[in-house]
Structure formats: C-alpha cells, structure tokens
Amino acid sequence: MFPSPIEKSSVGLRLAYKVLLPVALFLWLLPLLAIFMTSIRPASDIATGNVFGIPSSFQLLQNYGEVFAKTDALQYLLNTLMIAVPTTIISVALACLTGYALAIYKFKWALPLFFLFVAGNFVPFQILMLPVVDMSNRLEIINTVPGLVMFHAAFQTGFCTLFMRNFIKALPFELIESARLEGVDEFKIFWHLVLPLVKPAVAALCVLIFTFIWNDFFWASVLIRDDSNLPITVGVRTLNGEFVQQWHLVSAASLLAAVPPVLMFFAMQKHFIAGLTLGATKG
Amino acid sequence: MTSNTTVLTDRFATATGRAIAAGVVLVLCVAALMFVSTDLVQELFGYSQNIKAREPTFFIRISLLIGAIAAAFFLITSLSYYKRNKVAIAPWMFLSIGLVFFMIYVIVPIFQSISYSFTRWNGLYDINGIWTGEWVGLHNYKLLLNDPNFYTSLWNNLLWLLLFMLAVPIGLFIALFLNQTVRGIRIYKSLFFFPFVISQVVVGLIFTWAYNPEFGLLSEIWSWFFCETKTNIMGNLTRVCSPEPPSILGDETMATYGIIAAGLWPQIAYCMILYLTGLNNISSDQIEAGRLDGAKGWKMLRHVVLPQLKPATFIAIVVTVIGALRSFDMIATMTQGGPYGSSNVLAYYMYDQAVGEGVGRYGYGSAIATVLFLIMLVYISYFLWRMYQDEMEAR
Structure with missing residues (x-):
C-alpha cells in the first residue's frame, strides 16, 4: 500500500491525519454547504447581509415547498x-x-x-x-x-x-x-x-x-x-x-x-x- | 421411411410457413410505415393541432419499425442460408440495430456538418421542402480567419486544455491523501467524489453565487481581510472594503479563469476516483520490494507507484481533455460567453452563432464546429492508436 499506512506512523501524525481529514472535506465541499445553508434561510437574511451566519430561522420545508408551488x-x-x-x-x-x-x-x-x-x-x-x-x-x-x-x-x-x-x-x-x-x-x-x-x-x-x-x-x-x-x-x-x-x-x-x-x-x-x-x- | 419423410416435410412446411408469415408482416409494416404521417394521425384521432399528433405518430412509427425488424429477423433465421452460415451472419444481426441507429445519429451527422460548413444557410427549407442555402466554398473559413471572436474562443479553448490538466495531479494528490484505512474513510472518499455526480449546470450556479461580489462566498472571505463594517449616516451597518472585492465573472480578464476553476472542481473528483481505484490494484509486493531497496516518498511514487498507475493516468488524461473541449454547460450558466465574448470557447461560440439570438448561421456555426472536431480528432486518433496497440498485444 502506498503511501505507508498511517496506523504504523507516530501518534502525532495519526492525530494530525484524523483532524486534517474532516477539515479538508469541509473546505472541499464548502461551496455546496454554503449553498445548502442559503437554501434553508429566509430571503430577508440575504437582504440584510446574513449570508453565512446562523439563519435567523430555518425554512427548509418552506423554501423547498415554495419551489414546487411557485x-x-x-x-x-x-x-x-x-x-x-x-x-x-x-x-x-x-x-x-x-x-x-x-x-x-x-x-x-x-x-x-x-x-x-x-x-x-x-x-x-x-x-x-x-x-x-x-x-x-x-x-x-x-x-x-x-x-x-x-x-x-x-x-x-x-x-x-x-x-x-x-x-x-x-x-x-x-x-x-x-x-x-x-x-x-x-x-x-x-x-x-x-x-x-x-x-x-x-x-x-x-x-x-x-x-x-x-x-x-x-x-x-x-x-x-x-x-x-x-x-x-x-x-x-x-x-x-x-x-x-x-x-x-x-x-x-x-x-x-x-x-x-x-x-x-x-x-x-x-x-x-x-x-x-x-x-x-x-x- | 414414410414416417421419416412426413416429419421432414412437416418441418419444411412449418419453416416455410413461418418464413411466409414473417415476410407478410415485414411487407405490411414497411407499407404502413410509408403510409403513416402526422396529418393522418391528426385526422384519425381528431387532434386539434398538428403538433399534438407528433408524439402519437412517433410511437406508431416506432412500433411499426420494431415490428418490421422482428419480422426481418424471423425471416432471416428461417432461411436455410442462415443455417449454413450462422457464425458469419449472426454478428451482423446482433450489430444491425445499434449500428444503424448510431450511424444515423452520430457518424453521418459528422459528415453532414462538415458539408454544411461550405454553405451559407439559415436552417430553413422553402414551402416545397427545398433547401434554401447556397454553396460558398471556403468562404466561412476565410471569415473565421478574420474573426477576433474566433481567436478569443480558440485561445480560451487552449487555456481550458492547459489548466484543466491540473485536475490530474491534484486528483492524484487527493487520492494519495485518502488512500488510508482509518475508520470511516469510505464515506470520506464518496463525499470527496460528490461534486462529480452533480450536474454541471448546478456546479455553475453554485460558483456563480460563490463569485458574487456582493454576497457570495468569495466576497465573504475577502471581507475578513479587506473590509470593515461601519455605521452609515442612516444608522445602518454597511460594509466598506478597500480594495473592493473583484467581480470575477464580470471581468474580461478573469471570467475564463473563474469558470475553469469551477470546472476543475468536479474534474478533480473524477481523476481522484480513477486514481483511488488504480491505487487499490497496485501490487503490494513491488511496494515492499521498493521499501527494502530504501525507496520512499517521492522516489517511491515516481519509480514504483506511478508506472503501475499508468492505465489510470491514461484514462484521466483522456477524460480531462474531452471534458475541457466539451466545456459548454458551465459557460452557458455562468457567463454566456461574456463579458464581451471574453469567456467564449469554440463549443459555446458555435452554439451562439448557429442557434443564438437573431438569424441562425448554420454554415458559419458548422465551420466552427469543424475546427473543434479537428482538434478533438487529434486526441481521438491518439486514443484509438493506443487501443489498437493494446488489442494487438492481447492477441
């Protein structure tokens, strides 16, 4: 197996790998996550500039319902x-x-x-x-x-x-x-x-x-x-x-x-x- | 003796009977096919508009066609000629439907497009169904040589080809990073592959939004470094940035790079999965042998691993080249070739010229398509040549 299996390396490296993995994935899927967050927030959030923070209310069903209705x-x-x-x-x-x-x-x-x-x-x-x-x-x-x-x-x-x-x-x-x-x-x-x-x-x-x-x-x-x-x-x-x-x-x-x-x-x-x-x- | 002959004649009779029945069905189906038209279907079923009769007519035609093909197959298989030459005839019967279908929709249109490129035509026929174009020889190609938009598109295609190639090493890098056996790694691998499964239109929309200078992802990251929030005279919070966040898709010099970066996202995922499968199949003996020889890190990668990943690299390069030259969806969703045609590529420029707003320029569009086809042909030939070598080796 290449590269060498991580479980054979030092504890520090193993820990670093375990931390790095979710961080890398988060960065990799950041555009997707961001757009998902946008899709569940109310329109007023975007207007007031709250694009990335916690949505002021979660509107998953309302927004997706609106897409089907409108x-x-x-x-x-x-x-x-x-x-x-x-x-x-x-x-x-x-x-x-x-x-x-x-x-x-x-x-x-x-x-x-x-x-x-x-x-x-x-x-x-x-x-x-x-x-x-x-x-x-x-x-x-x-x-x-x-x-x-x-x-x-x-x-x-x-x-x-x-x-x-x-x-x-x-x-x-x-x-x-x-x-x-x-x-x-x-x-x-x-x-x-x-x-x-x-x-x-x-x-x-x-x-x-x-x-x-x-x-x-x-x-x-x-x-x-x-x-x-x-x-x-x-x-x-x-x-x-x-x-x-x-x-x-x-x-x-x-x-x-x-x-x-x-x-x-x-x-x-x-x-x-x-x-x-x-x-x-x-x- | 007598019973034997009766069996023989019986067999002969059923075989001929089947052949005759099949022949009759074949003739009927073909005759009906020639007879069916949308006008007839409209009248028979009482559709108010001719257009509404289109789909039913299509289904009737297809059913008749399937009937005719089935009858033809029955007819052929009941011939004694077939029974004597099974192995020679059978492959053609297996091939026939798919091959004819593929010829009609893919192979013949290539040559039709090339022939269109020597004409001036707007895609229309006159009322008698006569072609309204005219033959202009190499005129369209001469126009191309003096068209600055063509050169921009060509240059952008080159940029796509070059920069898209980054997907291969980056894909390899991520594959190496993920090629471990820790808990949950399979889920990580599939999530990393995620962007490839999404439609390019959706990727395009996601990045259009991410690039938006007012509220996109990039402007948010920008504001961490260059912006501060102030209270304006109205008492509202406003964001003041210096310099202002760039409008990537609105800028002539940056638009293409922005789209390519977006396109790389799914393409890297594709290359990564190719390499992950490749790494799975690497022989561990050779790795161990390399380790005993003291190879590690870069040396091991270069001399032991990469040679074994050759098939994966080959496929990765092929699909990346094709992806780069086929780039259309992203451009259509993100910039429509703009601003001022600066992010055009041949694929989109051709579409725009042929069926875009205004009059269709089928001849000119076909000339652009032909150029794109010739570029692709280089890669197709290379791919086929490699395949040919493999075939010869396998024998």
Whole structure:
C-alpha cells in the first residue's frame, strides 16, 4: 500500500491525519454547504447581509415547498425522468447486442466497427448539433421528449458498446465455444449464457447512463424549446433568470436537481465507479 | 421411411410457413410505415393541432419499425442460408440495430456538418421542402480567419486544455491523501467524489453565487481581510472594503479563469476516483520490494507507484481533455460567453452563432464546429492508436 499506512506512523501524525481529514472535506465541499445553508434561510437574511451566519430561522420545508408551488420544478423533474429512464434502457439493451457481436465473433469488421463506436463517442457535441436538429425537424420529433430520447439513446450506445464489448471480451471464451459445439443456436447462447454473466456490466452502465442523461444540459436546450417538456437542468437555468435576487429559491431548486443522481451514486457506488473507469482498471 | 419423410416435410412446411408469415408482416409494416404521417394521425384521432399528433405518430412509427425488424429477423433465421452460415451472419444481426441507429445519429451527422460548413444557410427549407442555402466554398473559413471572436474562443479553448490538466495531479494528490484505512474513510472518499455526480449546470450556479461580489462566498472571505463594517449616516451597518472585492465573472480578464476553476472542481473528483481505484490494484509486493531497496516518498511514487498507475493516468488524461473541449454547460450558466465574448470557447461560440439570438448561421456555426472536431480528432486518433496497440498485444 502506498503511501505507508498511517496506523504504523507516530501518534502525532495519526492525530494530525484524523483532524486534517474532516477539515479538508469541509473546505472541499464548502461551496455546496454554503449553498445548502442559503437554501434553508429566509430571503430577508440575504437582504440584510446574513449570508453565512446562523439563519435567523430555518425554512427548509418552506423554501423547498415554495419551489414546487411557485415553479414547474415538479414537471421538470418528471420530464427528466421520462428522458433518462427510456434512454438508459434502450442504449444498454442495444449495447448488449453490439458488444456481444464485437467481442465474440472474429470477423474482419469487428475491430474497425468497434473503433467507430469509440470514436463517435468522443466527438464534440457541436459537430452533431445542426444535422440532428435538422433531422429531428424533418422526422417531426423536435421539441418532444421521445425525440430527445432517440438522440441520447443513439449517442450513449457508443459508450455502452465500448464498455460492454470490453467486458464480454474478458469472459472465458471456452464457454461459448463449447456451447456452439453442442449445437446451441447463437441467439440462445446470447440469451441464456452471456446475458446472465454481464449483469454487473449492465448495472454499472445503467447507473452511469442514468446520471449522464439526468445531468445533460446541452442536448435538452438544443432539441427542446417548449417549457412543458424541459428537463430539470434547463429548467433550473430558466428559474435562475426568473428569480433574480431570490437566491434562497434558486439554490433550493439547484439542490433539488442534484438529489436523484446523488442518491443513485450512494446507492450503487460500486457499480458507478466500475463504470467510470471505463473498465480499464478492475476492482 | 414414410414416417421419416412426413416429419421432414412437416418441418419444411412449418419453416416455410413461418418464413411466409414473417415476410407478410415485414411487407405490411414497411407499407404502413410509408403510409403513416402526422396529418393522418391528426385526422384519425381528431387532434386539434398538428403538433399534438407528433408524439402519437412517433410511437406508431416506432412500433411499426420494431415490428418490421422482428419480422426481418424471423425471416432471416428461417432461411436455410442462415443455417449454413450462422457464425458469419449472426454478428451482423446482433450489430444491425445499434449500428444503424448510431450511424444515423452520430457518424453521418459528422459528415453532414462538415458539408454544411461550405454553405451559407439559415436552417430553413422553402414551402416545397427545398433547401434554401447556397454553396460558398471556403468562404466561412476565410471569415473565421478574420474573426477576433474566433481567436478569443480558440485561445480560451487552449487555456481550458492547459489548466484543466491540473485536475490530474491534484486528483492524484487527493487520492494519495485518502488512500488510508482509518475508520470511516469510505464515506470520506464518496463525499470527496460528490461534486462529480452533480450536474454541471448546478456546479455553475453554485460558483456563480460563490463569485458574487456582493454576497457570495468569495466576497465573504475577502471581507475578513479587506473590509470593515461601519455605521452609515442612516444608522445602518454597511460594509466598506478597500480594495473592493473583484467581480470575477464580470471581468474580461478573469471570467475564463473563474469558470475553469469551477470546472476543475468536479474534474478533480473524477481523476481522484480513477486514481483511488488504480491505487487499490497496485501490487503490494513491488511496494515492499521498493521499501527494502530504501525507496520512499517521492522516489517511491515516481519509480514504483506511478508506472503501475499508468492505465489510470491514461484514462484521466483522456477524460480531462474531452471534458475541457466539451466545456459548454458551465459557460452557458455562468457567463454566456461574456463579458464581451471574453469567456467564449469554440463549443459555446458555435452554439451562439448557429442557434443564438437573431438569424441562425448554420454554415458559419458548422465551420466552427469543424475546427473543434479537428482538434478533438487529434486526441481521438491518439486514443484509438493506443487501443489498437493494446488489442494487438492481447492477441
């Protein structure tokens, strides 16, 4: 283990580490803590300059309630859910198929096509923006939630394929080989043999893609103009414009937007991290 | 003998029967697909506006498409040709849906964008559905070369790339700091990772507020050093500062640095988690061997630990470069490229030119996007080349 384990060092150092740890964390999360404190204080506090002290009264429920009552935050959150869940399902499902094809079959297009998925996954969004807008226009799905889901699902298929292919490649190939020799149909091998084995990868991808899509701002702002279809990220930005000088509400709305991915992360931490390392480092 | 033949013919009959059924469904689905339109759906279901018929039409189309694909698969698998060449055909069937989908939405648009960049177009079609743009050759690129905003954006992109790289060593540093086994360390690790999980829009808002010169976090810290509270003639408490706290996002020279600093926050968290996982997998034998050889501290890090962290470093650099070049959300929430375009980057400038206020300049926007794409292409090629080497080694 590197650096040397702290329990083997002197008492002073050990104590210093134990003190330093919470202090460092406090500084690291200071912006977040500060905005949380703002979100639970009354508006009058900010006006009188009490931005960082003890709030004159704790208004957690009032402020967050006001966000829901005064704005379309609930609608925005629902829209985000309607975008993120189908996208996750479609792209992970498609990637199981493509990843399987690219990992198991040895045909000469396997590597070039795999690289195509990888390369497409890394391009800047702006190079796709105008043709995608144009196409959505002509397919008459611009400004709709399904239209946004279609794009997200297609784009995320690239990342999911990268991950899934590498995961399946690491499975023992002899299993598939022997099933083939027994005369099992290719689709049955996929369904009954490989799919149960890739469950961890599916879990990792689901958590990750859900978070990516939940946090997407660019594509939603390009493909959706209708207020009633906006996801929470764009919604919060709009609120920021409407609620000038009402920082307690803006901060409450921002934190609301962050809650679901944070919960997701804490619930599925192991899978989340496995996904982020692109499968490069196992563990 | 006779019973054998009947079984054979029976089998043949069901196989052909299935093939024919699948073929009929396929033809029906494709025909219906060509027939369905929003106008038809509007009329059938009695929607008052055409726009309201859009989503139902989409779902009808998608269902028909799925039906057609399923039928096609049934048809193919019941052919004897498939049964003889399973291993050659099956991968294409597994690939087909995802690949076509990805091609339509990602690969083809790249080339479309590049072709747009040689035109002047505002994104519209005339009433007959005919494209209204015109071909202008390299005109947009010539305009770019004389556009000071383009150079500002390019320079800012460079700044992002360079300064964003700080996330890698800082992430490593925090990872080393946290790589201990004291009580509750797991919770500390996840809390340190926290900023990455939050949306960039929210990070942007948090920092916009933190930078606010009147009541932000930074002005509060500033006031500890440079301000005193006085009672003014009205009898109210006021804050007098000398010098005044800086308005980071309102200042042309500081805005970009302010946004980059905000962007570093989640990016450091990402690099940290990559290194933490990397450190987990380090072989303890080599560390012990290094200790026996008298290596410690910096020497140990440099010669024993870092070589083993190479995969983590590689991924960290890749995601940081991509993050730097993709920076859009933060700029959109914090400054919208301002003041006076000083915090623009290519990604945001392109968006602004193409679909921002006023007339859409699709051609010019595409030219900017193409430049950004070419910069990214350098990194993509490098990444693919590295992957190719790994693949060849693995064989």
